[in-house]
Every structure is written in C-alpha cells, then in structure tokens.
Amino acid sequence: MDKYECTACGYVYDPAIGDPDNGVPPGTRFEDLPDTWVCPQCGVPKDLFRKLS
Amino acid sequence: MRIVVVGNGLAGTMAGKTAREILPEAEIEIVGEERYPYYPRPNLIEFLAGRLPYDRLFAFPEGWAERQRIGLRLGERVVRLKPGEHRIETASGASLGYDALLLATGSRAAVPPVAGVERRGVFVLRTLDDALALVERLSSSRRVVVLGGGLLGLEIARAIRGRETPSEVEVVEFFDRLLPRQLDPGAADLLKSQFEKAGIAIRLGAAATEILGAEETSGVRFRSGETAAADTVVIAAGVKPETGVAAEAGLEVGRGIVVDDRLRTSAPRIYAAGDAVEHRGRLYGLIPAAFEQARAAASNIAGQDRAYDGTIPSNTLKVAGLYLTSIGEIDAEGPGAESRLRSVPEAGLYKKIVLRDGRLTGAIWMGTKTGAAEIARLVALRKDVGSVKDALLADDFDFSELA
Numbered sequence: 001m002d003k004y005e006c007t008a009c010g011y012v013y014d015p016a017i018g019d020p021d022n023g024v025p026p027g028t029r030f031e032d033l034p035d036t037w038v039c040p041q042c043g044v045p046k047d048l049f050r051k052l053s
Numbered sequence: 054m055r056i057v058v059v060g061n062g063l064a065g066t067m068a069g070k071t072a073r074e075i076l077p078e079a080e081i082e083i084v085g086e087e088r089y090p091y092y093p094r095p096n097l098i099e100f101l102a103g104r105l106p107y108d109r110l111f112a113f114p115e116g117w118a119e120r121q122r123i124g125l126r127l128g129e130r131v132v133r134l135k136p137g138e139h140r141i142e143t144a145s146g147a148s149l150g151y152d153a154l155l156l157a158t159g160s161r162a163a164v165p166p167v168a169g170v171e172r173r174g175v176f177v178l179r180t181l182d183d184a185l186a187l188v189e190r191l192s193s194s195r196r197v198v199v200l201g202g203g204l205l206g207l208e209i210a211r212a213i214r215g216r217e218t219p220s221e222v223e224v225v226e227f228f229d230r231l232l233p234r235q236l237d238p239g240a241a242d243l244l245k246s247q248f249e250k251a252g253i254a255i256r257l258g259a260a261a262t263e264i265l266g267a268e269e270t271s272g273v274r275f276r277s278g279e280t281a282a283a284d285t286v287v288i289a290a291g292v293k294p295e296t297g298v299a300a301e302a303g304l305e306v307g308r309g310i311v312v313d314d315r316l317r318t319s320a321p322r323i324y325a326a327g328d329a330v331e332h333r334g335r336l337y338g339l340i341p342a343a344f345e346q347a348r349a350a351a352s353n354i355a356g357q358d359r360a361y362d363g364t365i366p367s368n369t370l371k372v373a374g375l376y377l378t379s380i381g382e383i384d385a386e387g388p389g390a391e392s393r394l395r396s397v398p399e400a401g402l403y404k405k406i407v408l409r410d411g412r413l414t415g416a417i418w419m420g421t422k423t424g425a426a427e428i429a430r431l432v433a434l435r436k437d438v439g440s441v442k443d444a445l446l447a448d449d450f451d452f453s454e455l456a
Contacts, residue, residue, distance in 0.1 A: 007112040008063055008340050010096040010105070021376075021422040042095070043341035043367055048067075050113075 004030045004049040009042035013049065054079045056354060057141065057149055059131050059298075060157035061085030063093070063340060064327025064347040066112075068155050069123050071351035079355070082124035084131055084143065089181050090118065095340075097184045102212035110181065131158075134302035136320040153354040156299055156310060156318070156325040157347065160292035160338065167200075167288075168263040174270030175286045178209055187287065194220045194285040198273050200261050201289035202226025204372055209287055210253045211373040223254040223281055225261060225273070232372070235379035239396065240403045240417050247375065247401050256281070292338060294329040307331045314360045316350035326350040332363065339366055368429045369422060375401055378425040381415030381432045382407045390414075395446035404446045411439025427452040 001015040013019070013033075018026040019040055024033060030049065038045055056072055058065045061083050069083050092110045099105035118125045126143070133142040140150050162177035164170055176187045191197070197213055197220045199206045210224045230241035245255050263274040264286055272282045294309040305311040305319035309331030316324045316332075326346035328338050337343070342364035349361035369378040385392040389410040396403045400420060406428070407415035412435045418425045428445075431438065436455060444450055 006093070008067075008093055008344060010093040010099065010112075041371070043339075044344050048344070 001029050003052045005052050006039045006042060006044065007048050007050055008044045009039060011039050011041035012052065055150065055152045056081045056155065057151040057153075058083040058155045058157055059141065060159055060327065060329075061087065061091050061125065061127065062157060062159045062327065062343075063091070064159070064343040065155070065157035066091040067344055067347040068157060068326055068351040068354075070121065071348050072355055073121050073123060075352065075355040075357065080124075081122070082126065082149065083118075084126045084129050084141075084149070086128070086130045087180055087182070088128035090125065090127065092181060094179075097178060097181065098208050098212050100184055101178070101188060101209065102215040103217055104215070131298055134298050134304075134320075134323070136302055136304070136323060139322060152322065154323045155350055155354065156323065156329060157327045158295040158298070158310075158325075158329045160294045160328040162288065163291045163293045164288055165200075165261075165290050167261050169266070169270075170264055170288070172264050172266050172270045173268055174266070174284055175264055175288065177288050178205070179292070187285075190285055191216065191220060196221040196283050197223070197285045197287060198281050198283035199224045199287045199289055200273070201291070202228070202231050202255065202257070203289065203291065204232070204370065205291075206287075206289035207231070207248070207373050209289055210248070211251065214251055214253050219252070220285070221254075222252070223256060223283070224248070225256045225259050225275075225281070227258070227260050229258040231255070231257075232377075235370075235377060235383070235417070236419075237383045237405065237417060239394065240383075240405065240419050243396065243398055243401065243403050243419070244372070244375070246398065248373070251373075292328065294331070294336060296329055299325070299329075307334075309336045312346075314362060315353045315358070316346055316361060317353070324350045324354055332361065335363065337364060337366070339364065342366075369418075369425050375420055376418070376422040376425065378416070378418035378422070378429060380429050381413075382409075383415055383417055391442075393442050393446055406438070406442065406445060408438065408442060411437050411442075413438050421448070423448065424450065424452060431455065 004013045018024040018028045096110045130144040142148050162179040199210045202224045210222045260276040261273050265272040274280045296306045299310045300306040310325040311331050312325050327343040349359045352359035368380045385407045392407045394405045402420035405417045413431050416428045
C-alpha cells in the first residue's frame with residue numbers, strides 16, 4: 001500500500017497507521033479514504049496529496 | 054491571457070496550479086523572492102530537527118513547473134507595481150506585463166525593538182535560507198535562547214532539542230504563562246512541565262531588552278536586569294503581512310492587503326491571497342485559509358465566479374507533539390459559571406469544561422484528540438450538559454448520549 005504526502009504541509013499518510021484520531025482504522029488505503037477526509041495536520045483536501053515513490 | 058503571480062509560497066503555488074487546471078492555454082508566471090521552488094513551510098521545523106533531509110523539503114518533483122507550463126522566476130524580488138500600466142518591475146530590472154496579477158506575498162518574521170539584534174548569532178525562522186543558516190550555526194552552538202513562547206517558538210525549541218547533538222535550549226515568554234489565549238494557568242503549567250521534562254528551560258514573564266555580546270552573541274538581558282547566556286538567539290515573535298509593494302502602489306492596505314469576497318484588491322485586475330491578505334477585517338496566517346483563498350482567487354481570475362466567505366479555523370492544533378483543543382471560555386468567571394477539571398500530569402492529559410447555568414461555554418482538551426471534535430461541537434451549540442458535567446471528562450464518555 002502506498003504512502004501519500006500532503007503537498008501543503010508535508011504530513012505523510014501511512015495506510016499501515018491510518019488516521020485513528022479521525023476514525024480511519026489502520027490498513028485503510030489512501031484511495032479508500034472518504035472525499036471529506038482532510039489532512040489531519042493542516043486541513044487541506046485529499047487532492048492535495050501526492051504518492052510517495 | 055497572461056497571469057502573473059507574486060510569491061511562490063503556498064498561496065502563490067496553489068493559485069498557479071488552480072489557474073492551470075482551469076485554463077490550459079493561459080500564460081502563467083510565478084515570481085518568487087526565495088531562490089527555491091515551493092516547499093511546505095512546516096517542513097522547516099522537521100528539517101531543523103534533522104528528521105527531514107534537504108532534498109525532501111520540496112513539495113513537487115523536479116520539473117513539475119515546466120510540465121505544468123508554469124514559468125518560475127525565482128530569487129527575484131518585485132520592487133514596484135504599476136497598476137495603471139498593468140505591469141510589475143523586479144529588482145533585476147525586468148518589467149512584466151499582466152492581464153491579471155495575484156499578490157501572494159505572504160508574511161515575514163516580526164523582529165521586536167530589542168537592542169543588538171544585528172549581532173552575529175541572532176536568527177529568525179521563516180524562509181529556507183533562515184533554516185539553512187540556523188542549522189549551520191547549531192553545529193557549533195552550545196546554548197540557544199528562543200525569544201517567544203508561542204506555537205512557533207515552542208516548535209523551534211523542541212526541534213533544536215530533538216537534534217542528534219542538541220544544544221541547551223531556553224524559551225523566553227513575555228506573558229506569565231504559555232499560550233495564554235488557549236490555555237488556563239493549570240494547562241499552561243502542565244505544558245511547561247512537559248517541556249522541562251524534555252530538557253527545555255522555560256522563562257516566563259520576561260521581556261528581552263538587549264542581545265549581549267561584542268560581534269558575536271553572548272546572551273540576552275531582560276527588563277528585570279537578569280541575563281541568560283546564549284551563543285545563539287532565535288526570535289519567534291510572530292509574523293507581519295508583506296504589504297510593502299501593494300501599499301506603495303496605492304492599493305488599499307489595512308493590517309493586510311484588503312480584498313473583497315472575490316479576492317479582488319482595490320486596484321483593477323489585481324487579486325491577493327494568503328498570509329498577506331485582510332479579508333472582512335481578518336488576517337488568518339493559516340494553511341487552510343491561504344489554500345482556500347488561493348483557489349478562489351485563481352478561479353475568479355480564470356473567469357469563474359467564486360466567492361470566498363472566510364475560513365473556520367480548526368480548534369485543534371498540535372503543539373510540540375501534543376494535541377490541544379481550546380474553544381470558547383477557558384476560565385469560569387462571573388455568576389452561574391463553574392468548571393470541571395480532569396488532569397493526569399504523567400500522561401500530559403488535561404481536560405476542562407466551563408459551564409454557565411449548565412450550558413457548555415468553553416473547553417480545553419490537551420494531550421488527546423479523543424472527544425475533542427465532539428466537545429468543540431457541544432460548545433458551539435452551548436449545549437446543556439448540566440446533568441452529565443462530571444461524567445463528561447471520563448476518557449470513555451459516550452458522546453452519542455448527548456446527540
């Protein structure tokens with residue numbers, strides 16, 4: 001599963017960890033995050049993330 | 054159509070990106086004073102701490118701007134706007150015409166009137182060049198004083214302390230507690246002790262009057278007459294919107310560049326977005342606000358009518374690794390007011406609610422994010438929680454009871 005990085009603030013979404021603080025369990029792929037999900041660090045939407053190589 | 058953007062920070066970059074998405078054929082050029090392509094500013098803290106290498110600071114892969122057909126003029130300062138001629142002039146003598154201009158000039162570090170700030174060893178942290186200079190200094194620094202105990206000052210102190218070979222660090226705050234707007238004395242005390250546990254000294258109620266030393270910094274003198282030794286001083290006293298060229302060109306400027314709900318300034322064809330902007334009397338200095346403004350401004354420039362009606366700031370922030378939610382009243386004052394508190398200092402946990410005649414009027418939630426969004430919503434509703442006010446602070450409280 002790919003990690004994604006927020007291009008606005010640098011936060012890295014790691015699917016192995018998820019975002020439990022916002023109700024996203026570990027193991028959730030970035031693609032499967034709801035469209036309403038925002039960067040937990042800076043609040044910008046999902047489309048501002050890019051895949052980490 | 055030719056769009057010129059001044060500033061290659063978040064607002065300028067996101068505006069350029071949005072304009073390109075809407076207008077595949079437009080000519081887009083970004084003029085940036087910094088020599089570097091866009092990087093997220095929070096990355097500088099990670100870089101300072103040694104957790105993020107230089108080449109990972111930047112948001113987009115090499116060649117991104119070229120592929121987007123966005124022209125980048127970096128290391129170039131805009132010195133003059135000529136709204137009547139629809140042109141701008143840069144320090145290197147270039148004169149650039151535009152059909153639409155976006156000012157995304159951001160903000161710069163505020164430096165308070167302290168004697169001796171010109172000495173070697175005094176730094177701010179705003180740009181990548183600032184960060185590079187500070188990192189180089191830290192390799193031979195033994196003791197750092199950070200002037201300013203706000204969010205940035207605390208982050209800087211923690212980053213320096215987190216380096217592989219950390220210097221001693223002391224944070225100096227003018228108020229008698231940390232984050233006085235967000236925290237009551239109890240929560241501020243707890244936060245202070247968390248920092249002290251991490252090896253960071255905190256000096257409260259102290260106003261610096263002078264940076265001491267010959268050419269090199271040797272310490273700081275305070276109004277009380279006391280001094281603190283330091284070979285390096287970092288000033289973290291807030292930021293000031295960069296409004297200079299806009300004001301000189303006669304644009305309406307208050308504390309920031311004044312814009313309407315379409316992000317238009319008072320001059321035709323000139324828009325503004327980001328930290329430099331004053332919208333409905335308000336300055337944000339927050340990433341989501343800069344981002345929303347940039348998108349709305351670019352959309353309007355591209356001919357789509359898009360209103361921006363403000364950004365609701367998140368009540369939750371992360372300070373030095375700790376979640377902190379602070380909303381509404383933080384102290385119970387006056388008739389009918391009461392509070393409930395639960396504090397677990399070892400865990401860095403501090404929860405407090407303030408009620409007025411049973412209705413929730415404020416809360417502090419520190420050290421956890423669990424229940425933070427729920428409590429913020431209840432405060433916004435001024436919910437009557439009189440019957441559960443004691444149970445509410447338990448870590449396993451079921452908020453669905455109050456739905």
